Amino acid sequence: MQRIAIIGGTGIYDPKVFRERERKVIETPYGEASPAFIGELGRRSVVFMPRHGIRHELPPHRVNYRANIYALKQLGVTRIIATNSVGGINPSLSPGDIVVPHDFIDFTRTRSTTFYDNEAVHVDMTQPYCPELREVLINAAKATASEVEEQAVYAATEGPRFETPAEIRMLATLGCDIVGMTGFPEVVLARELEICYASIATVTNYAAGIKQEKLTATEVIEVVKQNEEKLKKIILEAVKLVPEERRCGCASALDEARV
Secondary structure (H helix, E strand, O other): OOEEEEEEOHHHOOOOOEEEEEEEOOEEOOEEOOOEEEEEEOOEEEEEEEOOOOOOOOOHHHOOHHHHHHHHHHOOEEEEEEEEEEEEOOOOOOOOOEEOOOEEEEEOOOOOOOOOOOOOEOOOOOOOOOHHHHHHHHHHHHHOOOOEEOOOEEEEEOOOOOOOHHHHHHHHHOOOOEEEOOOOOHHHHHHHOOOEEEEEEEEEEEOOOOOOOOOOHHHHHHHHHHHHHHHHHHHHHHHHHOOOOOOOOHHHOOOOOEO
16 A cells, blocks of 8 residues: 655644545654554555654654654555745745755754764765655645645754854755744655655745844744644645556665765
């Protein structure tokens, strides 16, 4: 069975369209994963996983990313659609915009970022996000009459604090378009387990020092809620558009990765 996973906030979970059959909390070699809601979305087998927990109790730096991705692999997941809230660094981006990143730069410091601590495995990240799944998300956004930015470099920061204006200026100089705290290491861990992974991000705010003097969690949450329905429509359409067979290279990512 090939399953699609959706990783995101609890606001994306919609019991009116997602038919939940089972709910599991899976224990893995890396600890306990976030709860997995197993069921159907349309005609597809889907697992929904709230990365921060059901009550959003886990801050970004304490999410057990390895356990989450490992648990999804155990459940037969072959594709992951991740949702992320991000700050806009590129001046062309505004709160409410939808972005499908194509690359990332990692600025995290304390996270476990690999399953291969005791083995020399080097996965290729020339295309960090699955090109096939990225195309699905872009087409789904267009099909639901949503404007979408089709490329962006995602800067992953440790959190849980927001970035400083000086840090944002540095990230802009390095070519980053958006900044967030949850997109890494998910993208790498998925590749290490040969799971397709792509992200659809909502710009919730201008990054620090761009167009505002202060940034609050309250305004971020407000934009997330305003975009929930639009994001749900895109994800529902994306699940329909995902092809049955994988034609990307994600499924063979380990073929020439071991030393």
